[in-house]
Amino acid sequence: MIVVALGTGFGLSWYALNDGRLFGAIEIGPWQSWRDVGVPGPDPYTRAYIARSGALELGASEGLQFVATYDSDNRRLDRNCRYRIDGSTPPARFWTLVPVAESGSPISRPGGPLDFQSARLSRAPDGSVELYVSKTLAPQNWLEITGDGTFNLVLTLYDTSSLSGGGANVTTLPSIIREACA
């Protein structure tokens, strides 16, 4: 009984704060976000998540942050692979996309750009963008990353109202497509 109790208690707590899909985190395609992380009175799960992450979270009116740890086919993001990030983003003043290690530090090539910023991208005539994140040279908008192992993608939308209108669905966030692995 004790084993079951400890397993359920701590296992469920760990799951709630890491995955969180059942406990206040929202999921749009491969992207996850803790929706209430920036409101004045968050629910107990979000409060515990804030405490555990120790990050300076964005306020609800400042924007919204999404984190992807898996690609659109549910495989863990790997630095040895080339990823194409393709699609549209919800209306926002601007957004940034940063490949980071588990520790939160950017994994881009030192001395190079650390992230994508929506205002500084080359776009197709219809306004859509194609982003590449890889160690090897890629066309269009390319961010060179370094190191080995897994990584996460952090997408931050600033000045957005994307979740207040109820129009959030899979098509509003870009998909992450694994192309080739070294």
Next chain:
Amino acid sequence: MIRTGLWILGGLVLGGIIHIVVILMLPALSATAAWDRVSAMSTPGSTQVLPAVTADQPNPLRLDPELAYAVCRLDLGKGPGTVAGTLPQSFWSVAVYGRNGTVIYSTTNRDSTSNLLDLGLFNAAQTRLLAEQKLDVAEGLLIVEAQQDELLVVVRLAPPHPAMRARYEKALSALRCGNIAT
């Protein structure tokens, strides 16, 4: 058989209790992580620009490398707080954090017609004095009521290009942060 089932059921119930206790206790045990990190870098009543995020440097506060951050710690026990100054024509936002890392108030410059930031922070007692017009404050002050005395104000500013970062950080460091003399 029934006996085993009861033991497992008991374990699950106990596990549920452990889970709830963990989730509710976590903020109390580790809630000041972000607060402590920022406190180590700043002194109360002065504006401090956080160092820029670089590749392979730890980023525990999960800052966006694209943005410049100014932090200001205030103690409303010494009087109402204020953060004021002029910021460049670009995206900027303000978030007020409590000691436990939750966002008490946040806004962006989307609705403001000028580049002027003039924020006044008042605790419950000071808000009452304000309503009774026993506190003299400047017109146009953006008034925020807080239920706690110890606050952290974070101003995020987005330079349009990394090359302009130094100038934008200078504008951030010129923000006035302190207590209003009453």
